[in-house]
Amino acid sequence: MRSIGEMARDSGLSVSALRFYDGAGLLVPAWVDPVSGYRWYGTEQLDESRLLARLRRAGMPLADIRLVLAGWSGADTDLVRQLLHAHLRRLEQGLADARSEFSTLRALLELRENPMTVLPTAAVGLAVSAPELAAALDAVRFAVSTDPELPMLGGVLFDIEGEALQVVATDRYRMAVAQAGVAGHDGPRVQAVVPSPLADAMRALLSDDAPVQLTVDGDRVALETGDRQVAGQRLDHDFPDYRRLVRLPAGRRASIDVPAFRKAVETGPVRAGESPDQGGVSCDVSVLRVAADGVVTVCEDVDDDQGHVAVNREFLLHALAAGARDQLILEFGAPTAPLAIRRTDTEDAFSLLMPVRLEN
Incomplete structure (x- = not known):
């Protein structure tokens, strides 16, 4: 037996x-x-x-x-x-139907393309708080994509508007957004996708509180502090409209003690799930449930209530570390909605984790 x-x-x-x-x-x-x-x-x-x-x-x-x-x-x-x-015939027919739909979608995308819509080429220079930019890069770096089929996600978006610099990264299955204050920019909104190696070099430069100057000039992005500078070309791709992606219906919020919750995730039960970023292979999944009193537990069984969500355990641990706080807020929507991981002191820094489909 x-x-x-x-x-x-x-x-x-x-x-x-x-x-x-x-x-x-x-x-x-x-x-x-x-x-x-x-x-x-x-x-x-x-x-x-x-x-x-x-x-x-x-x-x-x-x-x-x-x-x-x-x-x-x-x-x-x-x-x-x-x-x-x-069953094989159904799969083949489904694939043929999908190919037809995607062919139509590609044609629609070509019609929507506007070659006159380009990012500003005029040079933009602004002062950035070094500690804030360092913290923002630390908060989003884990979510940068490594998929060569999606080069537009292979970097960190710098989105400059008014006196705020939004720093964003996503690999489709997780997203992280953070903010740093800027000064010296009063023009139109400017966006630049900074390749991950250049973003890492910028982060290494932010070792103290010295003034930092960020420059976007055409396809070139540079960060300068004192007599040190790192610069390179931004990615020649448009980043997805992340503002649309973060419009989520309000969910149930629960405050967590991060060290204790991390231990519960690391030692708690796991389920098998399909990780789409790895071709659908199995991954370890943590099933989280928030009780009526706001207590979040890592559970094994899933029932029919709406108080649970299943997420990639590795991604969850990364997001908790990137939050860099002993207290964070988990926001639960429906089991099919993203799990939001928010800081307690601001709404401008958060992570989103897409739910994982559990294996039966």
Whole structure:
């Protein structure tokens, strides 16, 4: 007999997935301890569990999987072949439909392009608070994308408007926004996407409280303090409209003690989830629930209430570290809405984590 942990390890299914499939009647344990409720599986069930894992990765509906497993155990190869072929045809048709839709979308994008809309080329120079800019870069750096297919996200956005410099980074699955005060700019809004190596060089320059001068001149961005300077070309790409992306409906807010909460996340239960930034492979997921009294817990089971959200555990730990505070605020919306991680002293510095789809 195999324990549920051994079955999970050898089959590629998570423990929570095995519990789900037991409840769904797809893969029922050979024996359940009547006292502890612990599940045990027969050796012959390993092949079925591996087959089930493959079918789920291929996106086959549970109803069809039930028939495939029945045909597999009964050696009804004709039924199994027909079901596999039918699912493959659905996938191919879905891909063909998606290609058609994307072709139409590309045509619409070409119509929307306006070659006359360019960022200002006039030189802009302004004074920036070195500690504030250093803190802003530290708060967003973790969210910069490394995906070569999305070069516009491979840097940090400097968004200058009025007396504020918004610093923004996103890799689609997380976003971080911070702000630094500026002086000497009274012109139109200016944006520049600073490549991550240049942003890191700028951060290294901000080691003291000396005055800092930020210059955007055409495609060149420079940061100067005293007799030291770092400069380079900004990315020749438009950054997404982050202001639109952060318009979230109000959610439930809960204050957390960061050191204690970090420990709870690091040592608490994890679920298996699909990490889209890694091609859909499994990642460790923390399921967070906020109770009516505002207490946030890391839980294993998910019920039908609206007080939970599942997020990539590694991303959550990065966001907590980037918050650089012993007290932060977590804002929960619906389970499908981003989790907002906010500072207690300002609304201008926050992170967003997209929810992760849990494996069944």
